[in-house]
Amino acid sequence: MRRTTKVLTALAGAVLLLGLASCGTDSGGDDDKASGTPGAEGFTPPDVPMADSLGDPEGQVSILAWPGYAEDGTTDAAYDWVTPFEEQTGCQADVKYFGTSDEAVQLMKTGEYDVVSASGDATLRLIAGGDVAPVNTDLLKNYADIEDFLKGQPFNSVDDQMYGVPHGWGANLLMYNTEKVSPAPTSWSAVFDDASQYAGKVTAYDSPIYIADAALYLMNTQPDLGIKDPYALDEDQLAAAVDLLKKQKDNVSEYWSDYLKTEQSFLSGDTEIGTTWQVIASLAASEGAPVEAFLPEEGSTGWSDTWMISAEAKHPNCGYAWMDYITSPEAQAAVAEYFGEAPANTKACDLTSDKTFCDTYHAQDADYAAQIHYWTTPIEQCLDGRTDVKCTDYGDWTTAWTEIKG
Amino acid sequence: MRLPGGLRVSLSVVTALVLVVIYVPLLLVLLNSFNTSRTFAWPPPDLTTHWWQQAWHSEGARDALWTSVKVACAATLVALVLGTLAAMALRRTRFFGRNVVSLLIILPIALPGIVTGIAFQNGFRTILGIQLSIWTIVIAHATFCIVTVFNNVQARFQRLGGNFEQASMDLGAGPFTTFRLITLPMLRSALLAGGLLSFGLSFDEIVVTTFTASAQDRTLPIWIFQNLFRPNQAPIVNCVAAALVLFSAIPIYLAQRLSGNNAEAMTGAR
Amino acid sequence: MSLLSRRPGLRVGLLLTPPMLWLGVAYLGALAALLITALWSQNDFTGNIERAWTLDNFRDLFQIPVYRTIAFRTIGIAVLVTLIDALLAFPIALFMAKVASPRWQRVLVIAVLMPLWASYLVKAYAWRGMLSTGGLVDSIASPFGLGTPGYGLVATTLTLAYLWLPYMILPIYAGLERLPDSLFEASADLGGTSATTLRRVVLPMVFPAFVAGSIFTFSLTMGDYIAVKIVGGTSQLLGNVVYDNQGAANNLPFACAVATVPIVVMLAYLAAVRRTGALDQL
Numbered sequence: 001m002r003r004t005t006k007v008l009t010a011l012a013g014a015v016l017l018l019g020l021a022s023c024g025t026d027s028g029g030d031d032d033k034a035s036g037t038p039g040a041e042g043f044t045p046p047d048v049p050m051a052d053s054l055g056d057p058e059g060q061v062s063i064l065a066w067p068g069y070a071e072d073g074t075t076d077a078a079y080d081w082v083t084p085f086e087e088q089t090g091c092q093a094d095v096k097y098f099g100t101s102d103e104a105v106q107l108m109k110t111g112e113y114d115v116v117s118a119s120g121d122a123t124l125r126l127i128a129g130g131d132v133a134p135v136n137t138d139l140l141k142n143y144a145d146i147e148d149f150l151k152g153q154p155f156n157s158v159d160d161q162m163y164g165v166p167h168g169w170g171a172n173l174l175m176y177n178t179e180k181v182s183p184a185p186t187s188w189s190a191v192f193d194d195a196s197q198y199a200g201k202v203t204a205y206d207s208p209i210y211i212a213d214a215a216l217y218l219m220n221t222q223p224d225l226g227i228k229d230p231y232a233l234d235e236d237q238l239a240a241a242v243d244l245l246k247k248q249k250d251n252v253s254e255y256w257s258d259y260l261k262t263e264q265s266f267l268s269g270d271t272e273i274g275t276t277w278q279v280i281a282s283l284a285a286s287e288g289a290p291v292e293a294f295l296p297e298e299g300s301t302g303w304s305d306t307w308m309i310s311a312e313a314k315h316p317n318c319g320y321a322w323m324d325y326i327t328s329p330e331a332q333a334a335v336a337e338y339f340g341e342a343p344a345n346t347k348a349c350d351l352t353s354d355k356t357f358c359d360t361y362h363a364q365d366a367d368y369a370a371q372i373h374y375w376t377t378p379i380e381q382c383l384d385g386r387t388d389v390k391c392t393d394y395g396d397w398t399t400a401w402t403e404i405k406g
Numbered sequence: 407m408r409l410p411g412g413l414r415v416s417l418s419v420v421t422a423l424v425l426v427v428i429y430v431p432l433l434l435v436l437l438n439s440f441n442t443s444r445t446f447a448w449p450p451p452d453l454t455t456h457w458w459q460q461a462w463h464s465e466g467a468r469d470a471l472w473t474s475v476k477v478a479c480a481a482t483l484v485a486l487v488l489g490t491l492a493a494m495a496l497r498r499t500r501f502f503g504r505n506v507v508s509l510l511i512i513l514p515i516a517l518p519g520i521v522t523g524i525a526f527q528n529g530f531r532t533i534l535g536i537q538l539s540i541w542t543i544v545i546a547h548a549t550f551c552i553v554t555v556f557n558n559v560q561a562r563f564q565r566l567g568g569n570f571e572q573a574s575m576d577l578g579a580g581p582f583t584t585f586r587l588i589t590l591p592m593l594r595s596a597l598l599a600g601g602l603l604s605f606g607l608s609f610d611e612i613v614v615t616t617f618t619a620s621a622q623d624r625t626l627p628i629w630i631f632q633n634l635f636r637p638n639q640a641p642i643v644n645c646v647a648a649a650l651v652l653f654s655a656i657p658i659y660l661a662q663r664l665s666g667n668n669a670e671a672m673t674g675a676r
Numbered sequence: 677m678s679l680l681s682r683r684p685g686l687r688v689g690l691l692l693t694p695p696m697l698w699l700g701v702a703y704l705g706a707l708a709a710l711l712i713t714a715l716w717s718q719n720d721f722t723g724n725i726e727r728a729w730t731l732d733n734f735r736d737l738f739q740i741p742v743y744r745t746i747a748f749r750t751i752g753i754a755v756l757v758t759l760i761d762a763l764l765a766f767p768i769a770l771f772m773a774k775v776a777s778p779r780w781q782r783v784l785v786i787a788v789l790m791p792l793w794a795s796y797l798v799k800a801y802a803w804r805g806m807l808s809t810g811g812l813v814d815s816i817a818s819p820f821g822l823g824t825p826g827y828g829l830v831a832t833t834l835t836l837a838y839l840w841l842p843y844m845i846l847p848i849y850a851g852l853e854r855l856p857d858s859l860f861e862a863s864a865d866l867g868g869t870s871a872t873t874l875r876r877v878v879l880p881m882v883f884p885a886f887v888a889g890s891i892f893t894f895s896l897t898m899g900d901y902i903a904v905k906i907v908g909g910t911s912q913l914l915g916n917v918v919y920d921n922q923g924a925a926n927n928l929p930f931a932c933a934v935a936t937v938p939i940v941v942m943l944a945y946l947a948a949v950r951r952t953g954a955l956d957q958l
Contacts, residue, residue: 110621
């Protein structure tokens with residue numbers, strides 16, 4: 001009797017499942033061929049309503065941010081721009097950090113966060129998945145001051161409709177322990193072809209998007225492969241990148257996605273060289289680690305981040321308030337200096353404590369900005385414009401990444 | 407006692423060694439809670455009580471502790487009820503699905519936590535479409551805590567037999583009265599022991615909790631996980647952990663006393 | 677009221693309904709949903725689940741070699757951890773059960789149970805510190821010319837064995853306690869040395885308890901992804917594949933497919949050990 005009941009229950013469960021198909025993840029982008037190249041015809045984002053006016057603040061906002069973007073004093077009491085926001089708007093901010101763009105996309109799908117700072121490899125996925133809403137830039141008073149070369153970009157807008165407000169941009173750097181690594185490296189070869197001298201002390205970013213870093217290196221060292229865009233790799237090019245990364249793995253101590261774990265790793269000496277962000281280098285240096293971070297001669301991958309608002313935001317007014325606040329000159333100066341990136345609102349350049357900050361980071365240099373290979377989601381239609389081959393998409397990269405890690 | 411002297415000596419030595427191995431990492435945790443270096447440099451450059459003072463004032467730790475206690479209490483309560491019911495049902499009758507029921511009770515704890523966690527998360531969010539909250543955590547915890555209560559109560563039933571209840575019924579008491587006046591007092595210490603174990607299980611659980619907690623709910627393990635690598639918080643985490651170990655002697659001692667030193671009942675599922 | 681005593685089946689049924697609704701319907705239902713999700717697919721770009729029936733996930737799981745490697749590696753480590761724990765647990769359990777005085781028994785049980793209350797994360801993190809360059813293990817090993825194994829599979833095995841040790845000690849202790857003392861006397865009377873007694877009398881009788889403990893060490897290792905991330909360096913176990921796919925890689929159907937591997941392994945293991953009577957000793 002009990003066995004039959006269980007069978008029946010399982011069947012009922014299955015029927016319920018199919019019946020509940022209408023709830024939850026019903027996407028307009030069911031046709032994966034259509035959600036293709038950014039900006040290309042055929043990419044129709046799902047219809048998510050845009051706010052046309054702001055009401056009263058709800059008193060709370062849930063922020064999903066890259067570490068260092070929304071400091072509230074708990075990491076270091078000297079860095080806090082969340083508390084002033086809370087005081088100004090009355091919106092209590094609950095900040096959660098994530099380590100990779102994949103985590104961000106997955107967390108946004110839970111619908112529990114109001115705003116997210118999304119890099120280029122997350123923005124279009126969020127838009128296509130119906131997880132974020134178009135942003136009404138008229139409601140943001142700081143939007144006008146954002147650098148023009150960041151507006152209307154393929155990664156943050158569709159058909160001229162902005163889906164977020166630019167936050168800032170920067171490059172991934174190569175960090176090394178100045179006492180253990182000498183002479184000072186100048187190229188990414190230090191972590192690829194020449195990595196064996198640091199065997200067991202190399203670190204790399206734990207995300208499939210890191211394959212682009214290998215592709216960038218190959219772009220410079222093996223031009224016959226014909227790589228033009230590190231995010232547009234056909235099967236052979238991907239295979240070459242995978243081989244390079246498998247060789248690198250023999251020298252890697254740990255892959256990192258938690259920025260503090262890698263900072264500690266440099267401090268304790270378990271890691272001596274590898275890809276990092278400026279904020280990690282600054283934190284490690286402030287704790288006494290002898291480290292130096294720089295941009296190698298081949299250039300680098302990087303990110304251009306956009307604040308987006310959830311399609312299911314429970315606190316949309318506070319969400320807009322945050323987006324406006326974080327793009328104000330004061331907040332932009334604070335974040336940019338702390339994290340080590342170029343601010344999107346260059347009025348912040350007058351407010352940074354280091355007066356040459358914006359020059360060092362080329363904040364107003366559109367040409368320089370164009371040279372960084374920003375994180376973008378690889379798709380089947382080659383991003384470099386090739387039509388004779390099919391490029392590998394992010395699913396292929398994810399499988400490849402698991403294979404690389406073994 | 408019965409074992410020859412040579413064997414006894416070698417056993418004592420090995421036992422002492424194993425205990426040392428068990429406690430060295432814990433002592434390191436305790437030491438690091440006094441370590442001035444925020445990243446626990448070894449050997450410790452200097453000692454300080456600064457972190458303990460900060461831990462005492464840490465709101466995050468206190469809130470997380472309180473959340474954990476609430477969740478563990480609720481889960482234990484549910485587990486007590488369901489575990490007792492199941493143990494009573496499986497007591498005498500050898501019915502058709504008996505083994506299946508036993509297996510089903512063990513399953514949540516025999517399957518890896520990540521499987522249980524994903525199954526519950528999928529069930530709550532995708533299928534039922536409900537938001538994650540403290541109650542989803544409680545439901546998930548109760549599911550794998552049932553087995554600890556079940557084992558304890560079952561062991562107690564095996565030891566005591568059914569004579570008292572039969573006698574009570576012979577004397578005219580109905581089943582509910584018998585349960586209230588005879589069975590429950592007999593089970594009391596088993597229930598307490600099982601409840602304490604279940605509390606401990608739920609208190610330290612991290613994997614299933616990660617999947618079934620919403621962004622705002624922070625049980626103590628989640629708080630620890632989030633703060634483990636933060637330079638300003640990691641030493642506080644060590645203080646909290648060290649304090650937990652020291653205080654845990656109390657409920658463990660209680661559990662021992664209540665189960666009357668019977669190893670079987672006391673160890674339950676563990 | 678007398679209805680219930682006349683119909684024991686009804687009584688059992690009523691008693692069982694709440695737990696069975698909870699476990700049978702809710703839990704089993706959730707597991708079934710997991711299995712069903714494994715048969716769906718996911719849009720790589722948007723990350724939304726497409727309810728199109730496909731066996732692709734399982735096909736990838738079996739055909740792409742890296743997943744086989746990871747699965748076997750995980751099972752291998754689980755076996756190794758179980759063996760290490762069994763070796764360490766037996767002497768201490770024997771001491772607690774047969775040699776220690778009742779007062780010491782109580783103390784030892786508390787001593788073995790207390791570490792369970794120190795957060796699993798903190799213990800794993802303590803091992804990370806111990807195994808780091810220049811850490812405790814390095815300091816102890818350097819007089820012997822050795823060094824720390826660093827972060828990797830060795831570190832993972834050591835840490836996992838350490839974490840699950842109490843779960844192995846307790847069932848074996850319970851099992852040994854049940855053994856009547858007269859067994860040892862009888863064996864000695866019949867001319868057996870202590871080694872023989874242990875090998876031919878005690879071990880076979882305690883075997884179910886070993887198996888009961890091994891269920892935990894096995895299942896906890898099969899699903900672990902946290903300790904590996906803390907001390908595992910670049911290694912990944914099955915738990916990591918499930919966790920990464922469920923979360924970061926946004927491929928829930930594939931994660932569910934991978935999750936069926938530990939389920940199948942554990943179910944097979946449980947079925948195999950049912951005969952040894954270990955399940956009663958859990």
